[in-house]
Amino acid sequence: MEIFGISVPALAGQLLIGLFNGAFYALLSLGLAVIFGMLRIINFAHGAFYMLGAFSAYMLSAYLEASFWVSLLIVPLILAALAAVLERSMLQRLAGLDPLYGLLLTFGFALILEGGMQYVFGVAGQPYSPPASLSGASNLGFMFMPHYRAFVIVVSLIVCFGTWLLIERTKIGSILRAATENPSLSEVFGLNVPVLITATYAFGAALAGIAGIMAAPVFQVSPYMGSNLIIVVFAVVVIGGMGSIMGAIISGFALGLVEGLTKVIYSEASNVVVFVIMAIVLYFRPAGLFGKDA
Amino acid sequence: MIEENCLALSDIHGWYGESKALHGIEINVKRGQTVALMGRNGAGKTTTLRAITRQLTRTEGSITKDGQDISAVPRHKLAYKGIGFVPEDRGTYNSLSVQENLKLLPKVGNSGMSIDELHSFFPNIQERRHAPAGTLSGGEQQMLAMARVLLAGPDLILLDEPTEGLAPVFVQKIAELLQDLKKRGLTILLVEQNMLFTRKLADHFYMIENGLVVADFPAEELSENEELISRVLGV
Numbered sequence: 001m002e003i004f005g006i007s008v009p010a011l012a013g014q015l016l017i018g019l020f021n022g023a024f025y026a027l028l029s030l031g032l033a034v035i036f037g038m039l040r041i042i043n044f045a046h047g048a049f050y051m052l053g054a055f056s057a058y059m060l061s062a063y064l065e066a067s068f069w070v071s072l073l074i075v076p077l078i079l080a081a082l083a084a085v086l087e088r089s090m091l092q093r094l095a096g097l098d099p100l101y102g103l104l105l106t107f108g109f110a111l112i113l114e115g116g117m118q119y120v121f122g123v124a125g126q127p128y129s130p131p132a133s134l135s136g137a138s139n140l141g142f143m144f145m146p147h148y149r150a151f152v153i154v155v156s157l158i159v160c161f162g163t164w165l166l167i168e169r170t171k172i173g174s175i176l177r178a179a180t181e182n183p184s185l186s187e188v189f190g191l192n193v194p195v196l197i198t199a200t201y202a203f204g205a206a207l208a209g210i211a212g213i214m215a216a217p218v219f220q221v222s223p224y225m226g227s228n229l230i231i232v233v234f235a236v237v238v239i240g241g242m243g244s245i246m247g248a249i250i251s252g253f254a255l256g257l258v259e260g261l262t263k264v265i266y267s268e269a270s271n272v273v274v275f276v277i278m279a280i281v282l283y284f285r286p287a288g289l290f291g292k293d294a
Numbered sequence: 295m296i297e298e299n300c301l302a303l304s305d306i307h308g309w310y311g312e313s314k315a316l317h318g319i320e321i322n323v324k325r326g327q328t329v330a331l332m333g334r335n336g337a338g339k340t341t342t343l344r345a346i347t348r349q350l351t352r353t354e355g356s357i358t359k360d361g362q363d364i365s366a367v368p369r370h371k372l373a374y375k376g377i378g379f380v381p382e383d384r385g386t387y388n389s390l391s392v393q394e395n396l397k398l399l400p401k402v403g404n405s406g407m408s409i410d411e412l413h414s415f416f417p418n419i420q421e422r423r424h425a426p427a428g429t430l431s432g433g434e435q436q437m438l439a440m441a442r443v444l445l446a447g448p449d450l451i452l453l454d455e456p457t458e459g460l461a462p463v464f465v466q467k468i469a470e471l472l473q474d475l476k477k478r479g480l481t482i483l484l485v486e487q488n489m490l491f492t493r494k495l496a497d498h499f500y501m502i503e504n505g506l507v508v509a510d511f512p513a514e515e516l517s518e519n520e521e522l523i524s525r526v527l528g529v
Contacts, residue, residue, distance in 0.1 A: 171394075171397060171398075174390050174394040174397070174398060175398065177387070177389055177390060178387045178390060178394075178398055181387050181388070181389055181390075182385065182387065184349055184369070185379075185381060185385045187369040187370040188347045188348070188349065188369060188370075188372060188373065188379050189373055189379070189385075189398065189399050189400075189446075190370055190371075190372070190373030190374060190399060190400045190402065190446070191370060191398075191400075192370045193370065
């Protein structure tokens with residue numbers, strides 16, 4: 001059986017790869033959306049956080065023989081702590097200034113992190129093995145489903161929708177949204193806004209850390225793995241609507257699928273299809289598909 | 295007998311950027327009193343509340359709550375000193391539901407109303423609890439802002455022009471609520487321009503002009519000061 005003149009197993013395989021890439025787009029764009037939506041910081045360090053997540057997992061494994069599962073717990077905490085230090089020591093001083101200053105600072109921070117990792121590890125990719133319990137694949141009849149890829153998609157879905165629930169359906173989320181809407185009045189009401197800002201930034205970085213460690217067994221662990229991906233992720237955020245949590249999640253997975261489908265139909269366009277969609281969306285809906293002003 | 299000072303402002307000077315707006319405000323609010331701070335637009339009434347709640351660029355002078363200096367207390371800890379604030383623009387969060395707005399503030403005391411009492415006082419709020427606060431009318435938003443601060447339970451409430459732009463039915467409702475709060479012993483600093491509304495509620499009046507208190511008198515001396523009130527309020 002064929003669809004678009006392509007065999008179903010080949011099409012399903014590409015769609016699975018698209019969904020797998022979409023899982024990373026969703027996780028990373030979610031972190032960016034949380035940080036921008038809550039703090040109005042365009043976090044150019046996000047790709048570097050993702051890269052550090054992968055490198056942290058690699059170093060924990062290489063030097064401490066920590067398993068993938070231990071790293072999956074520890075790495076987000078490492079990234080959150082690093083982001084909290086960055087926010088408290090530098091980003092907090094830019095509060096109230098044009099968002100461009102935050103963009104430049106985080107961009108500079110990303111360059112320092114990438115340069116530092118290149119100095120220590122070089123540009124060649126480092127190996128990182130997936131956990132043995134997730135090796136192998138299952139035959140679904142119409143395609144083979146690698147267990148690790150299925151794991152990444154499921155974890156990404158759980159983390160993404162868990163984050164959405166946290167922000168949209170819990171008291172912590174309503175406190176965060178209130179602090180975003182009117183920070184100074186929220187402080188008068190007794191909300192510790194500076195701590196909330198730090199926590200939000202740290203949480204966004206932790207999401208990038210989760211993406212980083214899950215990427216480590218599949219993509220090469222290299223200093224520039226984040227900078228290669230982050231431009232696409234920014235396009236995903238713009239398409240979803242800057243600051244829209246649900247927009248980031250849905251756009252992330254959907255654009256991963258579209259990219260996968262494009263690879264099957266017209267592979268030459270697969271690297272630009274996301275940007276073409278971004279241009280079309282910006283033309284018709286400048287605030288993005290799920291943006292508040294859309 | 296009401297004697298103890300709940301809130302005392304001494305020689306308060308305040309700035310918006312480089313522009314000085316308060317020039318040595320002196321106000322004492324005794325425990326259990328409702329004190330009205332009155333003056334024309336731009337006289338410095340709202341700025342005085344902003345000075346108390348640390349929302350000015352720069353504030354100098356002494357602010358004490360229950361005898362304790364709170365001028366250096368971080369802004370997010372003011373609420374825990376028992377200070378509730380209902381700003382001029384209501385300060386409701388439009389992206390949050392009515393219920394989320396109500397549950398937002400930390401509980402700082404027990405001097406407010408229970409949720410059941412609030413629901414009986416503000417039936418509209420109960421009915422529209424799932425609606426975004428931004429979809430409420432001005433009167434309903436004012437009710438929500440009052441209900442929210444009462445649930446937090448402060449013993450001092452700073453109220454900034456609660457009747458501004460409201461239909462008479464809501465003004466009446468707010469007057470009833472404030473009378474009820476007075477009976478419960480809450481201390482209220484009320485910023486208003488509406489003398490008809492304030493004269494039935496306040497125990498003491500402060501008249502403010504150009505960022506300075508020009509007169510103050512107890513409610514019993516209201517009739518003796520009608521000329522002054524007319525001049526200050528421009529009515």
